[in-house]
Amino acid sequence: MTVVVASVVVLDCAEPEKLAVFYRELLDAEEVDATANRVEIRAVDGVRLAFRRDVNATPPSWPRPENSLQAHLDFLVEDLDEAERKVVALGGRPLEAKDAAGPYEExxxxxxxxxxxxxxxRRDTAPKQG
Structure with missing residues (x-):
């Protein structure tokens, strides 16, 4: 019998309603649950994110070296320029990471x-053969 039926990545933030709108628009997702302190969305591919109110939340400092990166999300996209424009239009911002893995891959x-x-x-992967 399966005990865990779904997983949800939860981000702490001061204003969960506003952050949920950002990700809902970015991922073309739908809101599936909301309380006074938590909003959850589900993207068309099934990814579930929730945003929990924490009035003392402070943003991580990555990529600055004084704090280690605790966790982050990866989103696969067809067009980096288009995706970055959407992020900025929704209120996000690009981060400059020194020595990034590749200038055109992420x-x-x-x-x-x-x-x-x-x-x-997003990389098109060929099916394994043999």
Missing amino acids: RGCCDPAGHSFTLRL
Whole structure:
């Protein structure tokens, strides 16, 4: 019998309603649950994110070396420029990471509350043979 039926990544933030709108628009997601202190969304591919109110939340400092990166999200995209424009239009911003893995394969960004994520080019994978 399966005990866990779904997983949800939860981001702490001061204003969960506003952060949920950012990710809902970015991922073309729908709101599936909301309380006074938590909003959850589900994207068309089934990814579930929730945003929990923490009035003392402070954004992570990545990529600055004084704090280690605790966690971040990766989003696979077809077009990096288009995805970055959407992030900025929704209130997010690009992050400049020194010595990034590749200039055209991924871009670091953060949401309006300062949580980092990566826009990564989707790679078409051929089926394994043999």
